[in-house]
Amino acid sequence: MTDRTTLRSLLAEHWKLARTLRRLEIHFYPERCTGVWECYEVCPVECWAPDYEHHVVVFHHGERCIACGACVLQCPEGAIKLELPNG
Numbered sequence: 001m002t003d004r005t006t007l008r009s010l011l012a013e014h015w016k017l018a019r020t021l022r023r024l025e026i027h028f029y030p031e032r033c034t035g036v037w038e039c040y041e042v043c044p045v046e047c048w049a050p051d052y053e054h055h056v057v058v059f060h061h062g063e064r065c066i067a068c069g070a071c072v073l074q075c076p077e078g079a080i081k082l083e084l085p086n087g
């Protein structure tokens with residue numbers, strides 16, 4: 001395989017992955033949430049807001065989400081997932 005062919009094939013793989021990642025969206029399972037606020041603290045675009053009264057978090061700015069995955073990695077309860085729509 002020539003260098004040019006390798007590069008073309010790597011780019012094709014990259015674009016395919018980028019297209020998939022852009023379609024991911026947050027799925028929040030509030031029944032698992034124990035209100036530790038990790039998601040609220042790590043989200044770079046303030047998608048999450050603490051509900052202190054009910055000791056849960058609210059996903060209130062979904063349109064801002066850049067699918068960075070930080071909240072998914074930080075949640076100790078598995079209450080947040082990044083999935084394809086209806087996935």
Ligand code: SF4
Pocket residue numbers: 026042043044045046047048064065066067068069070071072
């Ligand atoms: S994936 Fe990133 S941007 Fe989206 S809600 Fe979680 S922390 Fe915020």
Ligand code: SF4
Pocket residue numbers: 032033034035036037038039040056057074075076077078079080
């Ligand atoms: S990190 Fe998980 S358990 Fe903690 S507030 Fe966010 S969703 Fe709830």
